Amino acid sequence: MKQPSLWHVLQPKWRTALQRLREERSRGGSGKLLLLIAVGLLFWVGVYGVLYLILKHVRSAEELGPFLAAKILGLVLLSFVTILVLSNVITALSSFFLAKDLDLLVSAPVDWLRLYLAKLGETLLHSSWMVALMAVPILAAYGVIYRGGVLFLPYAVVTIVPMLVLPAVVGSAMTLILVNLFPARRTRDLLSIIALGAAAGLILLLRVIRPERLARPEGFRNLLDFLAVLRTPTSPFLPSEWATNAIMGYLRHAPDPLPLILLWTTAAALVTLGAMLHRQLFASGFTKAQEGAERFVRGKVWRRTVGWLLTPLPVAKREFVLKDIRLFFRDTTQWSQLILLGTLIVVYLFNINALPLHRGEPVGFFYVTLVSFLNLGLAGFVLASIAARFIFPAVSLEGRQMWLLRSSPLDLRALLWSKYWVGTVPLLVLALLLTGLTNVLLRVGPFMMVMGLVTICGLTFAIAALALGFGALYPQFETENAAQIPTSFGGLVYMMATIALLAAVIVALWQAVYAYVRAVYLGEPVVVDAWMIFWFAVAALLCGAATAIPLRVGLRKIESFEF
Numbered sequence: 001m002k003q004p005s006l007w008h009v010l011q012p013k014w015r016t017a018l019q020r021l022r023e024e025r026s027r028g029g030s031g032k033l034l035l036l037i038a039v040g041l042l043f044w045v046g047v048y049g050v051l052y053l054i055l056k057h058v059r060s061a062e063e064l065g066p067f068l069a070a071k072i073l074g075l076v077l078l079s080f081v082t083i084l085v086l087s088n089v090i091t092a093l094s095s096f097f098l099a100k101d102l103d104l105l106v107s108a109p110v111d112w113l114r115l116y117l118a119k120l121g122e123t124l125l126h127s128s129w130m131v132a133l134m135a136v137p138i139l140a141a142y143g144v145i146y147r148g149g150v151l152f153l154p155y156a157v158v159t160i161v162p163m164l165v166l167p168a169v170v171g172s173a174m175t176l177i178l179v180n181l182f183p184a185r186r187t188r189d190l191l192s193i194i195a196l197g198a199a200a201g202l203i204l205l206l207r208v209i210r211p212e213r214l215a216r217p218e219g220f221r222n223l224l225d226f227l228a229v230l231r232t233p234t235s236p237f238l239p240s241e242w243a244t245n246a247i248m249g250y251l252r253h254a255p256d257p258l259p260l261i262l263l264w265t266t267a268a269a270l271v272t273l274g275a276m277l278h279r280q281l282f283a284s285g286f287t288k289a290q291e292g293a294e295r296f297v298r299g300k301v302w303r304r305t306v307g308w309l310l311t312p313l314p315v316a317k318r319e320f321v322l323k324d325i326r327l328f329f330r331d332t333t334q335w336s337q338l339i340l341l342g343t344l345i346v347v348y349l350f351n352i353n354a355l356p357l358h359r360g361e362p363v364g365f366f367y368v369t370l371v372s373f374l375n376l377g378l379a380g381f382v383l384a385s386i387a388a389r390f391i392f393p394a395v396s397l398e399g400r401q402m403w404l405l406r407s408s409p410l411d412l413r414a415l416l417w418s419k420y421w422v423g424t425v426p427l428l429v430l431a432l433l434l435t436g437l438t439n440v441l442l443r444v445g446p447f448m449m450v451m452g453l454v455t456i457c458g459l460t461f462a463i464a465a466l467a468l469g470f471g472a473l474y475p476q477f478e479t480e481n482a483a484q485i486p487t488s489f490g491g492l493v494y495m496m497a498t499i500a501l502l503a504a505v506i507v508a509l510w511q512a513v514y515a516y517v518r519a520v521y522l523g524e525p526v527v528v529d530a531w532m533i534f535w536f537a538v539a540a541l542l543c544g545a546a547t548a549i550p551l552r553v554g555l556r557k558i559e560s561f562e563f
Contacts, residue, residue: 009110009118012101039492040133048137055145069142070248076138077240080131081167087127088171095123096172097179097286106286116278120271124168135160139247146251159246159260162267163239169270173277179285239263321418372444373513376452377506379434380459383427384498387467391423392494393485394468395558396476416468416555424464431460447516455509458543463498469550470494472557501546508542511535 058068096102096119105115139160143152239262246259435456439449474490485491512532519525 005114009105009114010121013122039496044133044137044140047134048141051138051141052145055141059145066248066252069146070244073138073142073247074241074244077163077243078238080135081163081238081240084128084131084164084167085171088123088168089174091127092119092123092168092172092175093179095119095126096175096282102286112279112282113275116275116282120168120172120274123172124164127168127171128164132160132164142247142251148251152250155250156247159243159263162263163243165267166239166263166270169267169274173274176277176281176285179288180281239266321422368442368444369448369513369517372439372442372448372452373506373510375435375438375442376455376459376509377502379431379438379456380463380502380505381499382434383431383456383460384463384467384495384502386430387423387427387463387498388486388491388494391419391427391464391467392471392491393476394419394423395472395554396485398477412558413555416472416551416558420464420468420551423468424461427464428457428460431456445520448513451509451513455505455539458540459502459505462501462543462546465547465550466494466498466501469554470497472554475561501542504542505539508535508538 054072055069058072099119105118139152139156142148143156148155242259242262245256246263249256249259432453435452436449439452444452470490470493471485474488474493476485476488476490512535515529515532
């Protein structure tokens with residue numbers, strides 16, 4: 001029997017993607033696509049502009065500029081490779097062992113090599129597309145600053161492609177080995193904890209290394225120490241260093257073929273080894289994946305603790321809350337991300353504490369107040385990102401069982417209420433912790449402390465409501481991977497709306513904060529007059545509207561679901 005080609009194996013995925021595009025277009029989705037393209041271009045322009053200014057300043061140092069630019073690119077690509085390995089480890093589990101099309105592909109007369117290449121390509125695409133898009137403005141800035149010319153575009157593509165392939169092969173091989181040691185469902189839990197723990201360790205490592213020292217040569221004992229750090233390879237045995245050498249060699253008009261040869265030969269060798277490993281272990285791993293069903297959890301601990309605390313609530317609301325809490329902690333891919341979140345908070349507070357603000361001086365007071373005020377916007381953005389990961393998918397994760405809730409006599413308002421408060425309460429604790437500790441480290445006055453805590457409370461209620469409301473407006477009931485829900489069109493619209501809310505609140509509050517800073521700077525008593533009260537009321541009105549309207553719209557959308 002003639003074996004189907006690789007393209008024939010990939011056709012169902014391609015046709016499914018095209019059909020979804022046609023359905024979106026028939027529903028008026030062209031506007032969504034144009035909006036997505038516009039937002040993507042704005043993001044590219046922003047990243048390109050920031051890096052262009054940095055590289056322009058770096059290049060002005062004729063002797064140190066190329067070394068410093070290479071070091072920056074090496075750190076960026078090293079971060080990309082690390083992210084890709086972690087992402088591929090998680091994605092490969094779904095692609096190779098838990099995807100819905102595997103039952104058909106494994107039973108069909110498809111050669112093992114074509115199956116491996118098809119699933120490897122699927123894993124590569126799902127895990128690397130965001131990194132590839134992020135690399136476009138970065139490499140464009142390098143090409144413009146160092147006058148790479150038109151040929152730099154294909155040269156950069158030839159350099160980056162094998163760098164993306166290598167983490168995909170390594171991640172798939174690691175997943176294949178672990179699935180043969182553990183059931184696939186338990187392996188997902190193990191991989192989530194390992195991957196997030198490794199990501200947390202990497203963040204702490206980068207924070208301890210303090211790469212910002214490269215921008216302050218005066219911190220080294222002499223020029224030779226600084227040059228030694230610049231010339232030392234970031235990671236001589238990793239593909240990120242080879243890609244950096246290839247790109248910088250081309251931009252210096254001294255191209256070296258060795259890094260490219262290393263990238264492509266290593267990629268080809270690892271794909272070959274990965275295919276051989278797949279041939280030996282995939283059949284047994286796939287069999288174990290079908291046997292690895294998750295065990296049923298009764299949740300007696302939750303009922304004795306959280307259930308006791310929720311006793312005053314009506315039965316329906318209490319059961320909805322308990323259900324959402326149990327589901328959250330049963331899915332390791334959800335709660336294990338708290339490890340990464342805790343690490344990011346530690347690094348965030350460490351950076352705030354390390355700022356040289358010269359507290360106590362008049363200029364220092366101004367900068368401390370400015371940092372504390374702008375921290376509200378940054379903390380709000382962090383909260384919005386967390387809400388996009390945990391609250392936005394809440395409705396979509398109900399899946400096809402939503403029809404049961406719709407057809408039952410249960411109050412859908414109680415369902416929405418439980419999802420809102422289950423997400424809002426921990427988010428509010430995190431917001432108060434982040435803002436309060438930051439203000440303590442900055443040693444701000446009582447006015448900024450109270451204003452910051454009250455504002456972040458209002459923003460938290462609004463951000464959670466926006467996440468839940470847009471999650472109900474743009475549900476993804478058919479998704480196979482919950483991690484893909486926040487990156488959908490609805491997730492993009494939610495982030496845009498949240499950023500607009502943060503900007504509006506910050507602009508409104510700045511009028512009141514400016515009056516406070518001016519009074520303290522001139523030595524006048526701080527008086528909360530009608531002008532300050534007006535702008536505080538504007539900020540409160542914005543947060544209130546952003547809380548009530550999305551919840552009302554989300555409830556109406558849930559009541560109109562049809563299956």
